[in-house]
Amino acid sequence: MDMTKIIEFLQCGRSAMRVIALLSALNLILILWKILDLIRMRARLSGAEMHACHQLDLSEATAREETTRVAKAKLICIRTGLRALELIATIAPLIGLLETLLGMV
Numbered sequence: 001m002d003m004t005k006i007i008e009f010l011q012c013g014r015s016a017m018r019v020i021a022l023l024s025a026l027n028l029i030l031i032l033w034k035i036l037d038l039i040r041m042r043a044r045l046s047g048a049e050m051h052a053c054h055q056l057d058l059s060e061a062t063a064r065e066e067t068t069r070v071a072k073a074k075l076i077c078i079r080t081g082l083r084a085l086e087l088i089a090t091i092a093p094l095i096g097l098l099e100t101l102l103g104m105v
Contacts, residue, residue, distance in 0.1 A: 016099035023092045030085050037081075041074050 045067070 016095050016102075019095055020092055020099075023088050023095075027085065027088045027092075030081055030088075034078075034081055034085075037078055041078055044074060045071055
């Protein structure tokens with residue numbers, strides 16, 4: 001799609017259209033950030049598992065417990081940013097509804 005068509009489309013709408021476009025862009029950035037974060041976490045967990053099994057010479061049960069401990073700590077970190085996604089998913093349709101109501105009036 002040509003950039004001028006996108007700009008014309010945004011100019012046809014009111015300010016709510018610009019807000020929804022901004023929220024959509026922010027949402028896309030957050031989703032990409034979370035995907036990259038999940039990929040990095042998977043690599044870190046694999047490294048922690050290998051470290052617990054081979055380098056620390058732990059028993060299988062102890063290595064499993066250590067890996068579980070590291071995974072729980074990483075899951076706490078991975079939850080960052082999810083609240084913003086929830087907030088955007090809640091606000092964007094309400095702004096669209098408000099714009100529809102303002103257009104009727």
